[in-house]
Amino acid sequence: MLVRALVVRLFGVEYKVQGVWKLLHRHGWSPQVRARPPLEQDDASVERWRSEVWATVKPLRRPGTPTSASRTRRDRA
Known part of the structure; x- marks a missing residue:
């Protein structure tokens, strides 16, 4: 705006x-x-924030195996 x-x-x-x-x-x-990065940026405090704070608030990763929204199961014979 x-x-x-x-x-x-x-x-x-x-x-x-x-x-x-x-x-x-x-x-x-x-x-x-x-x-360009800001001139007043403190790289040490950014790294500390990433390791301490971001590690606790970042979203969980998706599972490694593909999933399906289908209600039917494929393993039934």
């Missing part, structure tokens, strides 16, 4: 959120990827 407001203020053109996303994507911008 901030980018959308900035476009309106600077250029006087209103876009919907999807339109702003398309403009940014067209110019190589992505909300998931940073151009």
Whole structure:
């Protein structure tokens, strides 16, 4: 929303959120990827957070064997 407001203020053109996303994507911008890491980032504290906190809150992995939503069992003869 901030980018959308900035476009309106600077250029006087209103876009919907999807339109702003398309403009940014067209110019190589992505909300998931940073151009560079922040200057004030402390790598040691990030690693500590990953090992201590993220390990307890990350989602469980899916089982290794494929499952089926079917109610019938295939092992019956």
